[in-house]
Amino acid sequence: MSILVDKNTRLIVQGVTGNEGLFHTTQMVAYGTNVVGGVTPGKGGEWVLNGKLPVFDSVKTAKEATDANATIIFVPARFAADAMFEAADAGIPLIICITEGVAVQDMMRVRNYLDQKKVRLIGPNCPGLLTPGEAKVGIIPGDIAIAGNVGVVSRSGTLTYEVLYAMKNLGMGASTCVGIGGDPVNGTNFLDVLEMFEHDPKTEKVIMIGEIGGNEEERAAAYIGSKMTKPVAAFIAGQTAPAGKRMGHAGAIIEAGAGTAADKIKALEAAGVKVAKHPEEIPTLL
């Protein structure tokens, strides 16, 4: 068991013929992920990966032909909202959007529409999912993590790699690693993933990697304090970030004093979470 993706996931790739899409599809297939097809409007009928992977014009036709149950999106930001709507309308229950820089108002429309359809979205602006040894659905380098019993959830990309790598160096493996993305409006938040880890028999401990901005870490802390039985260790990035400045992630902005690292750390510690001083320290706290 694991959460969200495993070896039975039947994945399609939206934007499969683009530079990024093709590179990462190759990587995902090499890792052993069950990629069943790709979508690029106007290129239906072609094949990629040396004739091994069929390309379809639409998500609907891809789903009909492959019975896909998850999609990963690599299309450019201006087309990403449309790609998410398309996947939801085609009946794909799990959408992972890697694309960075999707407009906030687009994301609000997407999120509200997907909620009505009960479709699960991971991202956007995220590194995706990794269930070590079973499925890599995203861009997390496969060789930096080993399989194990620690659930990892993070708002960041490369910082997540840092933590997975530190875990591996200590011989500690992950059940599933979920990159939820750094945007202010995204599909899945810490709380959702913590609930999944709490109910996943293979996950025994959890690592949570947050950052400044918003109040998702505080809401997660409330859940950990009241409902969670599994131990959680955390790290919050941006402790030295100046207020009001946008630190690359659209979500990592401190407005009017809300969402500071100090507040988040305080809330997490009050909920019994061990908070690391630097990322390499996190695995040692579990």
Add this chain to the structure above:
Amino acid sequence: MKLHEYQSKTIFSKYGIPIPKGRVAATAQEAKQIAEELGGRVVIKAQVLVGGRGKAGGVKLAKDPAEAAQLAAQILGMDIKGLPVRKVLVDEASAIDQEIYFSITNDRAAKKPVMIASAAGGIDIEEVAAKTPDKIIKSHIDPLLGLREYQARDVAVAIDLPREYMKDFVKVAMGLWEVYKATDATLAEINPLVITKDKKLVALDGKMMIDDSALFRQPDLNEMRDTDEDDPSEIEARKYGLSFIKLDGNIGCMVNGAGLAMTSMDVIKLFGGEPANFLDIGGGASSEKVTAAMRIILTDPNVKAVLFNIFGGITRCDEVARGILIAMEEVKPKVPMIVRLVGTNAEEGRKLLENANMITAETLADAARKSVEAAKKGN
């Protein structure tokens, strides 16, 4: 991206929101001319992208064109919170009965736009929100359905707006919703929205922020960008697609990924150093980007050491290493460089940098410690 008051109000007006008559001026002479055209008393308002203009003396009432010229000259020479005033807005003065706060912004927790209103409008709205939050009325908007007129009516009732202004208020609310949607705003704010003594509802002040991620479909707004408030190095960085923020410390940082970049700053601080900047070179950083990034970091004379922390994923470490070598050749840095490469093609990257006279580190903590030591020696 922030818009000036005069830019915001021009947009409001296009969507049917009443604004005072007025124009923007860059000289005292222009201000005088506008005041003559308007006749009567005028308000001279500094156009800078910070709050608290009024309290800083950047908003003044002039009784005639001569005084308008004199006050405009005075305000145009001012610095407000470090920003030079290059333009003033000259508006006809309004006789005010009541000041209302009204805005539409994004509520990230609710994942929806939210309409915010208060009968206690004016300059101290933050204080109102902090001390008497019940005087602030909030109403969420379904982003798929848009603002409905009944919601605007409900808000009008909740802030005890005199009933005779209900229709005009709904018009303003629907107009502001259209503004918010059409411009990809993250904030569209009217503060104050006033009821004048001659019984009109007028947007006296306006403030807008635009979603940077949506500027690709807002070419007209993109041209309105005022870069006065940005550090020159931040403007340069934007050209190369680098996410860069200048800070006050002496350790330059070049990192891939925003979260890791913030973390690298945190760890530098943890070991007693101070970061000179935030810099995310992004995924798949080319040697051109790396060179630009290094040039930007080293233009800061405070920088005594530079830390490279690259965790290869999409970004390939050997490519970054090549970029570093090209940059070293071009920029010829005189400060110590500390480099840590992990992940995709890290081994190849390290080999490339073997003879480059750089300090290498295995872990992030190790890299930060070495950077802090190197910066101390440089001082």
